[in-house]
Amino acid sequence: MSTATAPAPARVQRQRTAGWKKPDGAVYVGRGSKWGNPYRLGTTQVRTPALDGSMWEQEGRLGKRSGQWHGFVHPDGTVTSHLVQDAAPEQVVELYRRWVAGRPGLVDAVREQLAGRDLMCWCPLEQPCHADWLLDVANGDMPTASYLEPARRTLLICGFSFNALPSLHRSVVK
Incomplete structure (x- = not known):
């Protein structure tokens, strides 16, 4: 059976x-x-590297174009560059x-x-x-x-x- x-x-x-x-x-x-x-x-974006040093994180700032590098000013005044991409x-x-x-x-x-x-x-x-x-x-x-x-x-x-x-x-x- x-x-x-x-x-x-x-x-x-x-x-x-x-x-x-x-x-x-x-x-x-x-x-x-x-x-x-x-x-x-198509609407969610990620940035690489992430601000904490990990591989990627969600890009929460509005108005960023996918495929471009953007600067981020940290609280201590340092500036880092991050690639913004569509997720x-x-x-x-x-x-x-x-x-x-x-x-x-x-x-x-x-x-x-x-x-x-x-x-x-x-x-x-x-x-x-x-x-x-x-x-x-x-x-x-x-x-x-x-x-x-x-x-x-x-x-x-x-x-x-x-x-x-x-x-x-x-x-x-x-």
Whole structure:
């Protein structure tokens, strides 16, 4: 007698095509939901290196153009230069992870409310998405603190190294 196991929860790309229906039990985790990523591709920027000397951090100053070097005047009067770039998908997901880390109890809520469910977002399946991270947290067996630790892998973009999340997307692009 064989025992069939239920398929592992997966990320589903939400669509607006005629006839498309969301899978039964799937949960929308995009913007507008309580699980939505506040960091958008194309509008979120990062600076390298970060002011604290790490590889990168979110650029919070408005009006900066991507691809340009900008000076930053520190409180002690020293000036450092930083490259401002649009955030890569991996960085947007890492910023989301950091955002969640600042909200006590949210990881527990992810585990309670999203475990065993397919998650829907608008992101293309071949690119990293915060829904992948949510799937790992909701269905993983690591301690909560492990999901909130900074990523340790490096991503190379335009000749500059950035911290990135380990293997966020489940699809393999060849």
